[in-house]
Amino acid sequence: MSETLTVAAVVPRTEAEGPGHRYALWVQGCPMRCPGCCNPEFLRFVGGEERTAADVIAEAMAEDVEGVSFLGGEPFAQAPALTTVAAAVRQAGRTVMIFTGYTLQELQAPMAPIGAAALLAQTDLLVDGRYDASQRTTERRWVGSDNQGLHFLTDRYTPDDPRFAEPNTLEIRIRGDQILVNGFPVRGARTKL
Numbered sequence: 757m758s759e760t761l762t763v764a765a766v767v768p769r770t771e772a773e774g775p776g777h778r779y780a781l782w783v784q785g786c787p788m789r790c791p792g793c794c795n796p797e798f799l800r801f802v803g804g805e806e807r808t809a810a811d812v813i814a815e816a817m818a819e820d821v822e823g824v825s826f827l828g829g830e831p832f833a834q835a836p837a838l839t840t841v842a843a844a845v846r847q848a849g850r851t852v853m854i855f856t857g858y859t860l861q862e863l864q865a866p867m868a869p870i871g872a873a874a875l876l877a878q879t880d881l882l883v884d885g886r887y888d889a890s891q892r893t894t895e896r897r898w899v900g901s902d903n904q905g906l907h908f909l910t911d912r913y914t915p916d917d918p919r920f921a922e923p924n925t926l927e928i929r930i931r932g933d934q935i936l937v938n939g940f941p942v943r944g945a946r947t948k949l
């Protein structure tokens with residue numbers, strides 16, 4: 757039987773959640789409660805949609821994307837199933853980026869979440885650490901607060917890639933009667949509302 761994961765949301769093709777066009781998947785459930793979290797509806801370990809890893813792989817592979825991004829919620833709370841997805845994505849020559857509330861050090865420690873090492877081994881780019889509203893930034897692309905790190909875990913990306921120096925972007929989609937917003941605020945976008 758295929759592994760399952762609990763999915764909060766998917767944007768099949770976005771330019772706002774990592775380099776290039778990406779298939780972005782938000783998991784449901786996070787054990788942390790960072791004040792000011794931008795996805796409070798994704799924190800409880802209830803709700804979301806149960807999907808098989810095989811189904812997610814097929815959906816991601818059907819998109820013309822550079823890679824996938826996993827966000828949350830907390831991706832490392834569902835590490836085994838996401839490892840299966842990530843391995844298939846990388847085997848197809850695409851890349852994996854993960855946004856996690858754990859620090860890289862925590863993910864490499866003996867008390868790390870189950871399957872963390874295997875998922876890290878399938879990760880090209882990692883944004884790590886709790887969101888700290890007192891250190892909020894809009895200056896670092898794809899990073900929410902200055903305590904967070906951007907780790908290049910493989911040679912698929914390098915810090916001198918000009919895309920990492922571009923401003924953040926925000927995407928707004930209208931689907932039926934729903935408005936979907938994803939991405940990060942542009943520099944200065946919240947200076948005056």
Ligand code: SF4
Nearest residue numbers: 786788790793857887
């Ligand atoms: S780790 Fe991320 S998803 Fe979880 S509470 Fe903190 S900001 Fe929200």
